[in-house]
Amino acid sequence: MGGIYKTVNRLSDELYVYAQIDDLRRLTDVPFDGAHEIAMLVDKFDQTDTIAAALQRELSPWKVETYKQISPDLELFNSQIRINMIIMTVIFMLALIFGIINTMLMAVLERMKELGMLMAVGMNKFKVFIMVVLETIFIALIGAPIGMLLGYLTTIYLNRVGIDLSRWSKALEEFGMSDTVRPNLNAETFITIVVAVVITAILASIYPALKAIRLKPVEALRKI
Amino acid sequence: MKLFVKYKHDYKKIVVDVQDVHKTYQETKVPVKALQGVSIQIEQGEFTAIVGPSGSGKTTLLNIIGGLDRPTEGRIYVDGTELSTLNDNQLIDFRKTHIGFVFQSYNLIPVLTAKENVEFVMLLQNVSKDKRDARTQELMEAVGLGDRLHNRPAELSGGQQQRVAVARALAPKPAFVLADEPTANLDSASTANLLDIMARLNREENMTFVFSTHDQRVIDRARRVITIEDGKVLSDLRR
Numbered sequence: 001m002g003g004i005y006k007t008v009n010r011l012s013d014e015l016y017v018y019a020q021i022d023d024l025r026r027l028t029d030v031p032f033d034g035a036h037e038i039a040m041l042v043d044k045f046d047q048t049d050t051i052a053a054a055l056q057r058e059l060s061p062w063k064v065e066t067y068k069q070i071s072p073d074l075e076l077f078n079s080q081i082r083i084n085m086i087i088m089t090v091i092f093m094l095a096l097i098f099g100i101i102n103t104m105l106m107a108v109l110e111r112m113k114e115l116g117m118l119m120a121v122g123m124n125k126f127k128v129f130i131m132v133v134l135e136t137i138f139i140a141l142i143g144a145p146i147g148m149l150l151g152y153l154t155t156i157y158l159n160r161v162g163i164d165l166s167r168w169s170k171a172l173e174e175f176g177m178s179d180t181v182r183p184n185l186n187a188e189t190f191i192t193i194v195v196a197v198v199i200t201a202i203l204a205s206i207y208p209a210l211k212a213i214r215l216k217p218v219e220a221l222r223k224i
Numbered sequence: 225m226k227l228f229v230k231y232k233h234d235y236k237k238i239v240v241d242v243q244d245v246h247k248t249y250q251e252t253k254v255p256v257k258a259l260q261g262v263s264i265q266i267e268q269g270e271f272t273a274i275v276g277p278s279g280s281g282k283t284t285l286l287n288i289i290g291g292l293d294r295p296t297e298g299r300i301y302v303d304g305t306e307l308s309t310l311n312d313n314q315l316i317d318f319r320k321t322h323i324g325f326v327f328q329s330y331n332l333i334p335v336l337t338a339k340e341n342v343e344f345v346m347l348l349q350n351v352s353k354d355k356r357d358a359r360t361q362e363l364m365e366a367v368g369l370g371d372r373l374h375n376r377p378a379e380l381s382g383g384q385q386q387r388v389a390v391a392r393a394l395a396p397k398p399a400f401v402l403a404d405e406p407t408a409n410l411d412s413a414s415t416a417n418l419l420d421i422m423a424r425l426n427r428e429e430n431m432t433f434v435f436s437t438h439d440q441r442v443i444d445r446a447r448r449v450i451t452i453e454d455g456k457v458l459s460d461l462r463r
Binding site for chain 2: 113114116117118119120121122123124125127217218221
């Protein structure tokens with residue numbers, strides 16, 4: 001025995017033994033130019049099933065298995081993270097929608113008199129509607145770059161420093177995870193979210209804009 | 225309808241013709257009869273005050289003349305057009321080109337300068353920049369604020385703001401100007417000044433003014449006083 005190793009993953013520490021390949025071949029009768037298992041890495045994560053199926057057709061009677069079959073817990077873990085992401089995104093978008101509706105509703109209700117005056121002197125409903133929607137778009141266009149920059153800087157900072165989860169390191173070891181998490185920003189996600197935010201903002205402005213055009217100038221003018 | 229009447233040996237155009245107008249509000253369980261058969265005609269160049277205690281129906285009448293509210297019964301012709309034939313959007317366009325509004329609390333847009341406030345309605349009418357600039361300058365000088373073009377409402381006194389509002393009302397060259405209690409928030413010096421300006425515009429430009437007011441200073445200056453009480457015309461005096 002050469003030594004005992006320890007990684008952050010207790011599970012693998014308990015499972016694996018490292019040995020010289022020649023020693024193993026001698027013990028297992030595998031020929032010197034042979035192997036009993038080949039691992040393949042694919043570029044695109046979601047293509048594993050198709051590639052595995054194609055390989056299976058070519059390589060029969062050898063058995064081809066995807067990571068999902070070999071280690072179903074990994075797949076579960078993955079889909080859970082994905083579902084968590086979706087739930088979080090929905091919550092944030094809902095918060096955003098209510099935030100914008102609240103802001104724009106205030107902007108409309110605060111200016112009832114002004115809007116009443118505009119309609120009295122001849123601004124038609126279409127223009128009033130567009131005005132409220134445009135205001136929201138401007139707010140979103142001012143807010144989005146600021147948010148993008150803050151998000152970007154936060155991610156870069158956390159990536160450099162790492163989120164320290166050492167308090168739970170014992171538990172994380174069980175799952176084979178490191179006790180420092182380093183978030184990464186993926187350009188595609190980043191842009192998708194920014195576009196989604198702007199679209200959400202525009203959709204959220206429709207209700208306040210409808211509220212604005214339903215005002216009757218006579219009543220709106222009388223408000224203080 | 226008659227568009228012209230013989231008056232003081234002179235044919236005058238009828239700007240506003242209100243024919244037996246009733247307005248009933250159904251807001252609560254008991255219907256409120258705000259107007260009960262009002263008929264008045266206002267000719268071009270008149271300087272008319274509509275007076276009456278609060279609750280008399282004068283604001284309702286003013287709103288109906290201004291195309292801001294519709295009557296339950298009766299007809300209103302403004303500049304020859306019967307208002308009930310217009311749908312909501314047509315009515316907004318009609319107000320834009322035919323009626324100038326001056327409100328009790330000025331209602332200028334706070335983020336725009338005096339010049340931009342006056343220009344605003346002309347912008348809605350797609351008037352070219354040169355014409356807008358010339359008209360704005362002319363009007364601001366007419367109301368004595370030729371040097372305050374680039375001030376925002378907050379930098380102007382109440383009287384000055386109301387003069388900007390008068391300039392704004394006149395900008396689209398309306399058939400008449402409707403002013404709802406224009407002096408209610410003004411001190412006596414500003415009131416006198418505003419009335420001087422409106423009387424001059426009335427005399428020199430033949431602009432028709434209709435006020436609602438209970439301000440004696442305004443009533444004293446009016447050349448015609450229509451008194452409304454309980455939704456009916458109580459008296460109609462020309463002087």
